[in-house]
Amino acid sequence: MGDPALSRRGFLAASAAAGLGMTTLSACGGDSGGGSSGTTTIEWWNISTTEPAKTVWAALARKFEAQNPKVKVKIVQLENDAYKSKMTALTSSGKLPDIFHTWGGGVLKQQVDAGLVEDLTDRTKPWGDALLPVAKEPYLIDDRVYGIPFDIGMIGFWYNKALFDQAGIAEPPTTWSGFLDAVRKLKAETITPLALAGKEKWPGMYYWAYLAMRTAGAEALQKAYDDKDFTGAPFVEAGRHLEELVALQPFQKGFLGAAYSSPTGQAAAVGNGKAAMELMGQWAPVVQADAGKGLGKDLGFFPFPAVEGGKGAITEVFGGGGGHALRRGAPQEAVDFLKFFASEATDLELVKKTGTLPVVPAAESAIADPNIKAVQEQLKKATGFQLYLDQAYAPAVGQEVNDSVAALIAGSRSPEQVAQSITKTAKEEQ
Amino acid sequence: MTSTFLPDKRTGRDAGLPPPATDRSRSRARRRALNWLTAAGFQLPALVLFMGLVLLPMLFALYAAFFRWGGFGMPTEYIGGENFTRLFQDDVFLGDLWRCLLLVVLSLVVQLPFALAMAVLLNQRMRGRAVYRMLFFAPYVLSEAITGILFGMIFAPDDGFADQVLGKVGLDGLGGEWFADPSTVMATLFLVMTWKYFGFHMMLYLAGLQAVPRELTEAALIDGAGPWQRFRNVTLPLLAPTLRISVFLSVIGAIQLFDLVWVTTAGGPDHHSETMAVTMFQYGFKRYQVGYASAISVVMFGISLVFALAYQRFVLRRDLEGATTTMRGDGK
Numbered sequence: 001m002g003d004p005a006l007s008r009r010g011f012l013a014a015s016a017a018a019g020l021g022m023t024t025l026s027a028c029g030g031d032s033g034g035g036s037s038g039t040t041t042i043e044w045w046n047i048s049t050t051e052p053a054k055t056v057w058a059a060l061a062r063k064f065e066a067q068n069p070k071v072k073v074k075i076v077q078l079e080n081d082a083y084k085s086k087m088t089a090l091t092s093s094g095k096l097p098d099i100f101h102t103w104g105g106g107v108l109k110q111q112v113d114a115g116l117v118e119d120l121t122d123r124t125k126p127w128g129d130a131l132l133p134v135a136k137e138p139y140l141i142d143d144r145v146y147g148i149p150f151d152i153g154m155i156g157f158w159y160n161k162a163l164f165d166q167a168g169i170a171e172p173p174t175t176w177s178g179f180l181d182a183v184r185k186l187k188a189e190t191i192t193p194l195a196l197a198g199k200e201k202w203p204g205m206y207y208w209a210y211l212a213m214r215t216a217g218a219e220a221l222q223k224a225y226d227d228k229d230f231t232g233a234p235f236v237e238a239g240r241h242l243e244e245l246v247a248l249q250p251f252q253k254g255f256l257g258a259a260y261s262s263p264t265g266q267a268a269a270v271g272n273g274k275a276a277m278e279l280m281g282q283w284a285p286v287v288q289a290d291a292g293k294g295l296g297k298d299l300g301f302f303p304f305p306a307v308e309g310g311k312g313a314i315t316e317v318f319g320g321g322g323g324h325a326l327r328r329g330a331p332q333e334a335v336d337f338l339k340f341f342a343s344e345a346t347d348l349e350l351v352k353k354t355g356t357l358p359v360v361p362a363a364e365s366a367i368a369d370p371n372i373k374a375v376q377e378q379l380k381k382a383t384g385f386q387l388y389l390d391q392a393y394a395p396a397v398g399q400e401v402n403d404s405v406a407a408l409i410a411g412s413r414s415p416e417q418v419a420q421s422i423t424k425t426a427k428e429e430q
Numbered sequence: 431m432t433s434t435f436l437p438d439k440r441t442g443r444d445a446g447l448p449p450p451a452t453d454r455s456r457s458r459a460r461r462r463a464l465n466w467l468t469a470a471g472f473q474l475p476a477l478v479l480f481m482g483l484v485l486l487p488m489l490f491a492l493y494a495a496f497f498r499w500g501g502f503g504m505p506t507e508y509i510g511g512e513n514f515t516r517l518f519q520d521d522v523f524l525g526d527l528w529r530c531l532l533l534v535v536l537s538l539v540v541q542l543p544f545a546l547a548m549a550v551l552l553n554q555r556m557r558g559r560a561v562y563r564m565l566f567f568a569p570y571v572l573s574e575a576i577t578g579i580l581f582g583m584i585f586a587p588d589d590g591f592a593d594q595v596l597g598k599v600g601l602d603g604l605g606g607e608w609f610a611d612p613s614t615v616m617a618t619l620f621l622v623m624t625w626k627y628f629g630f631h632m633m634l635y636l637a638g639l640q641a642v643p644r645e646l647t648e649a650a651l652i653d654g655a656g657p658w659q660r661f662r663n664v665t666l667p668l669l670a671p672t673l674r675i676s677v678f679l680s681v682i683g684a685i686q687l688f689d690l691v692w693v694t695t696a697g698g699p700d701h702h703s704e705t706m707a708v709t710m711f712q713y714g715f716k717r718y719q720v721g722y723a724s725a726i727s728v729v730m731f732g733i734s735l736v737f738a739l740a741y742q743r744f745v746l747r748r749d750l751e752g753a754t755t756t757m758r759g760d761g762k
Contacts, residue, residue, distance in 0.1 A: 254587030256699030257610025396717035410700035
């Protein structure tokens with residue numbers, strides 16, 4: 001038997017040493033790397049973390065591998081927000097994955113300006129040219145192609161046909177004054193004309209963005225951002241038109257505190273027939289049925305009306321989608337994969353199984369839902385396009401648009417103040 | 431809390447086995463060194479973690495507050511105190527300070543006295559006392575996020591439980607838009623905060639009341655003191671240390687309020703319920719103006735620190751006597 005005190009001390013010292021060891025160990029990260037011979041591995045970063053897209057996309061990758069035995073596709077899936085922040089870090093480090101998800105717009109332009117993205121203009125001829133024109137818009141930078149779309153969508157009014165009938169509105173309005181009339185008619189029947197998620201701010205921004213597109217033209221929002229000047233008369237006018245709408249008190253009770261997809265939120269109010277319309281993207285019917293009962297056959301879609309005297313047309317679209325870009329110097333196999341992913345066979349499968357809107361015109365036949373078909377109709381005849389502001393603008397500017405438009409709707413900011421505060425933030429962001 | 435780990439050599443078993451007198455002092459020095467080494471070994475992992483995860487990020491936030499910085503890469507664009515001057519011209523942030531003060535005052539004037547009244551009530555012998563105590567304490571156990579979702583549903587305009595119940599009993603006039611109306615949102619928020627936290631303070635007071643010796647109240651009774659006099663002159667002074675701690679926790683909680691606001695209103699409508707932490711989150715993680723958000727967090731930290739130090743120095747001084755560790759009592 002040894003000295004018990006010593007052995008206790010020994011134990012203490014040993015465990016202290018172990019503690020030290022742990023600290024050092026945990027400081028080491030795992031570094032893994034590996035190469036393979038003969039086959040090319042292409043890394044594919046996407047954000048399809050939810051079903052059914054997750055499974056469908058993985059199966060498509062396997063299919064591509066089967067067709068190209070010398071290629072391995074390594075899928076890296078990240079959730080939306082995690083992906084955004086990861087990509088920001090990768091962009092500043094200068095290394096992007098072979099194939100990566102992109103929404104186009106300002107972020108893609110940043111990556112292009114940094115010389116990190118492959119110019120696909122020539123490498124995707126002729127198959128790239130055949131894709132739906134509006135779907136390609138977000139990835140065109142100075143008329144060069146930097147991304148290939150797989151999905152496209154747009155914002156518009158989703159309305160309850162039964163409530164429109166009840167208020168005696170025969171046709172969906174096509175002009176702003178016609179729209180305001182429809183709102184008045186619905187109010188007269190004590191029907192809440194519009195549902196709005198005031199708590200979340202971005203649904204309110206859609207009104208201002210569309211009004212600005214209609215008064216100033218489809219190019220104006222991007223130009224104003226590039227010039228850091230939103231104080232032009234058409235932008236103030238857009239704010240005034242929004243004020244006209246707000247003055248009619250068209251929104252549901254307590255809309256300032258309402259969320260979008262909660263059971264008491266915007267989508268549920270329309271889905272349960274409590275409000276006649278909402279301004280929302282092509283995903284609206286799904287959320288309406290999920291948060292509320294859903295309207296079924298009573299649900300209709302119409303584009304944001306034109307503003308009398310404005311430069312914009314009713315056929316100009318506010319929306320966005322998803323696409324893929326390649327890192328500069330990506331192998332030919334990555335281009336092959338893009339071609340495979342934008343083929344008719346793949347697109348048919350995506351439209352059927354994951355509910356995306358077709359980017360290959362021939363895949364249109366796979367649309368079963370009449371509402372999605374209505375959206376597709378609008379997209380096909382689109383004459384202008386503006387990408388979602390949170391993708392087109394730097395985050396601070398996008399948030400300031402949301403914030404100041406929310407204040408306008410709450411009645412605490414004037415159209416001029418909205419234009420000024422967005423300009424101020426845009427200038428700060430250089 | 432500060433504490434130093436110093437093994438007391440007089441209590442160890444080896445204290446009874448003195449080594450030969452000749453190299454007693456040398457061996458003592460060696461043992462002391464070994465003691466220190468062992469202590470340091472135990473401290474090191476915690477210290478490394480504390481430095482790496484608490485101290486360094488705090489210092490870094492202070493550093494970042496002087497830059498225009500988007501949060502990725504290292505901050506490079508030094509702008510001096512511009513973030514701070516902007517901060518004190520920002521209506522939202524000035525509003526945050528005002529709302530913080532409002533919540534502190536309401537907590538001290540309404541919530542804590544209410545908790546105290548309940549504690550005094552539940553300190554008496556009564557049927558079902560334990561049940562009441564448990565019921566009132568239960569909300570504290572819920573997470574803030576769940577509380578927020580729950581009350582978001584209860585206070586949903588028209589369809590919510592609150593408006594439905596008020597409608598059923600003919601008090602429709604009292605119902606309203608709750609969280610959705612700029613003029614009622616703070617009152618509603620405070621109602622929820624009180625619901626959630628008064629039970630916690632009540633428990634603190636109950637524990638404090640247990641420690642009030644019955645002899646003293648009995649003596650006061652014999653001296654002819656009425657119930658109010660007994661409470662005011664015997665119970666309350668003896669409860670003072672508990673009260674002081676409870677006020678401290680309440681104020682710090684109000685300064686840092688985030689979860690509940692984020693879940694129920696996200697600071698809205700139109701910033702009318704925004705707190706400093708919510709504003710910080712908006713700028714840091716929505717707008718990616720991390721430099722500016724760091725400036726907000728530095729100010730928040732400053733306010734908390736100044737309050738905590740001043741409170742400890744001037745209010746808690748007597749309570750903390752002997753509890754704070756000083757370097758003089760190092761076990762020698």
